[in-house]
Amino acid sequence: MKNDxxxxxxxxxxxxxIGVFTFGGGYAMIALLETEFCVRKKWLDKKEFLDMTAISESTPGPTAVNSATYIGYKIGGVLGAxxxxxGVCIPSFFIIYIISLFFDKFLSLKVVYAGFRGIxxxxxxxxxxxxLRMLKALDNTLLDKIIMLGV
Incomplete structure (x- = not known):
């Protein structure tokens, strides 16, 4: 992929x-990342995506940020990372900042409380x-089965 x-x-x-429309952090974002980068754009294959997920989860820091940095670097080098x-951090920053300004009043609204329960x-x-997608993509070996049981 060219770095342009x-x-x-x-x-x-x-x-x-993805940052705007994902609630629940990095684990909830994984399904959207797979659809966007493996299915739509075809920038990663399933094996690369599984590797990215494993690396993102095993390195320090939020999974969403690690995933964005990994994919960004793979596609566009340092500028891409x-x-x-x-891009993935901006929405969360602004949403949390706005919520922090009105936190007590915000949570006391029944509609907001119900909305968070639905989310x-x-x-x-x-x-x-x-x-489940990741489980289906794994090789069917004894080591993979042992690791899945351990998890």
Missing amino acids: NSNIKTLFLTFLK IAATV QVGVIYLILTAG
Whole structure:
């Protein structure tokens, strides 16, 4: 993949979109990342995606940020890593900042409380879906089965 401005812009906008529409953190984001980068853009194959997920989870820091940095670097080098990481972080920063200004009043609204309860169900579904996809993509070896049992 060439390191040009269109790829950098695409990385930033894609991760910005994923950051805006993902609730539940990095694990919930995995299913969206797979769809976007393996299915739609075909920038990663399934094995590369599984490797990225393993590396993102095993290195220090949030999985979402690690994933964005990994994919960004793979697609666009250092500038791609910066663009993807900034893109995925911006929505969370602004949402948390706004919520912090009105936190007590915000949580006392019954509609907001009910909305967060509904989001929890969606997050569980996203995490389960991502886990099942990854399970299907694993090689059917004894070592893989032992690792899955351990997890």
